[in-house]
Amino acid sequence: DAGITQSPRYKITETGRQVTLMCHQTWSHSYMFWYRQDLGHGLRLIYYSAAADITDKGEVPDGYVVSRSKTENFPLTLESATRSQTSVYFCATKFAGNNEQFFGPGTRLTVL
Amino acid sequence: RKEVEQDPGPFNVPEGATVAFNCTYSNSASQSFFWYRQDCRKEPKLLMSVYSSGNEDGRFTAQLNRASQYISLLIRDSKLSDSATYLCVVNIDYGQNFVFGPGTRLSVLP
Numbered sequence: 001d002a003g004i005t006q007s008p009r010y011k012i013t014e015t016g017r018q019v020t021l022m023c024h025q026t027w028s029h030s031y032m033f034w035y036r037q038d039l040g041h042g043l044r045l046i047y048y049s050a051a052a053d054i055t056d057k058g059e060v061p062d063g064y065v066v067s068r069s070k071t072e073n074f075p076l077t078l079e080s081a082t083r084s085q086t087s088v089y090f091c092a093t094k095f096a097g098n099n100e101q102f103f104g105p106g107t108r109l110t111v112l
Numbered sequence: 113r114k115e116v117e118q119d120p121g122p123f124n125v126p127e128g129a130t131v132a133f134n135c136t137y138s139n140s141a142s143q144s145f146f147w148y149r150q151d152c153r154k155e156p157k158l159l160m161s162v163y164s165s166g167n168e169d170g171r172f173t174a175q176l177n178r179a180s181q182y183i184s185l186l187i188r189d190s191k192l193s194d195s196a197t198y199l200c201v202v203n204i205d206y207g208q209n210f211v212f213g214p215g216t217r218l219s220v221l222p
Contacts, residue, residue, distance in 0.1 A: 044212070100161075106154075
């Protein structure tokens, strides 16, 4: 049981390109989250989703787009990547009635 | 002021030592509290939730002081395997707004 998988694990791209980070879960957890982690900031919430077709902004949503057409997938798209979006991106899931979040292994994104 | 603050450390302690981390939060409406552990270049994992009356899980004890708006984590009899970054997490409104502190790095030395 893979739980949560993220792909790609590493990505290097150039400023202005569109990039999509994938997140897939096998648990059927209702909630899914995207965080970015940068030195000195801790994890910051980008977007989250309570169910298929329901998404909401977090603390730092600008420059990102999400969708959730299926419960198990929650892709994150950087429409026009900027250097400030160089970061480690974590996807997480959570049961509706529980506060524990389960994190994927992360995607290290570098924008040149 | 950041919503959740932690001493970044690093805390370098010998095996067997007792070490304590503090975390302060700014929003008095915060409802639930957690400690996560993150190993180097890995994902965070839940260590323990923090309850109002304080709670213990083996060598780990978590306490909450709502009046002073801080949370603590005590690790007794430190092991080499305890070396990691410890993240304080606060849930503001029983919703999905989980605010993470920047983390405190612990190195347990042989």
